[in-house]
Structures are given as C-alpha cells and as structure tokens.
Amino acid sequence: MAEREKRPYTIVLGVIGFDCHSVGNKILDAFFTERGFKVINLGVMVSQDEFISAAIESAADAILVSSLYGHGEIDCDGLRGRCIERGIGDIILWVGGNLVVGKKDFSEVEEKFRSMGYDRVFPPDTDLEKAVQELIQDIEARRQKKAAEGR
Numbered sequence: 001m002a003e004r005e006k007r008p009y010t011i012v013l014g015v016i017g018f019d020c021h022s023v024g025n026k027i028l029d030a031f032f033t034e035r036g037f038k039v040i041n042l043g044v045m046v047s048q049d050e051f052i053s054a055a056i057e058s059a060a061d062a063i064l065v066s067s068l069y070g071h072g073e074i075d076c077d078g079l080r081g082r083c084i085e086r087g088i089g090d091i092i093l094w095v096g097g098n099l100v101v102g103k104k105d106f107s108e109v110e111e112k113f114r115s116m117g118y119d120r121v122f123p124p125d126t127d128l129e130k131a132v133q134e135l136i137q138d139i140e141a142r143r144q145k146k147a148a149e150g151r
Helices: 002-006 023-034 048-058 072-076 079-085 106-115 128-148
Strands: 010-015 038-041 062-067 092-097 120-122
Touching: 010 023, 010 048, 023 038, 023 062, 023 128, 038 048, 048 062, 048 079, 062 072, 062 079, 062 128, 072 092, 072 106, 079 092, 092 128, 106 120, 120 128
Parallel strands: 010 038, 010 062, 062 092, 092 120
Antiparallel strands: none
C-alpha cells in the first residue's frame, strides 16, 4: 500500500477531435511537469479512444481534455460512457478551453459538460496554480476511495 501512495500523480493530456491548437497543450504539459506530475501528452487531434487507451496503459489518475476551436460539445460527448465501457469509469475527467461556438455564459457551458460526466470544467483563463491544487485534491480523494474499496 505504501508503494501505491508514493506513485506520482499521472495525467493524460491532449487536445480532442480535429482541433490542432498546440500552444496551450504545451503550456499545460510544462506546467504540470514542473509541479511533479507524470504527464502523458498525446498532443493535438486526439480521439476519445486514444485518451482512454493512454489512461489505461499508464494507470493514469486523470484525463485532461482541451478543446479550443469551439466544437467541444461534439468532440467530448460520450467520453465518460466510453471510459465506463473500457473499465475506467471512475477516472477523473477534466475539460477546458473554448468549448462552445459563440458567446455563452460559462455557467451554462459548465452545466452542459458536467452533465456529460466531466468532473470539472474550465474556461480558457483558468488560474493554473489553483487548478494544480484542485487536481491534487481530486486525485487524493480518488486514491483514498479506491484504497477504502480495496482496489
């Protein structure tokens, strides 16, 4: 059990769908890496199944999905269901960026993605230091729950 507790926080990171915006992805990779996370960066134009396969192969704690071209509603829908089908239904799912086309109140966007099964939803101007603390909290809570369940 002590060995499991020492395991680094592992995240799968990528830009979903046909989105080729890479700058934010590289920033997130460097940011989380500098803070001690093991980052599996899939880059841009990543399919849902690629996210899931990488999470399974790396025993990831979380999947962080970015979408900047506004088609997140289409690209991100169904990811939680696919995770469940492939045996990682309890993985932490985060999504962030310019997730929808047009101007919408962020609370509406957040509600939509939460209903899709995402644990947290972030706008493009997210405070990354705060996000790191939230991710650590989410991962620790998930690990404690798994330990209590004997997994």
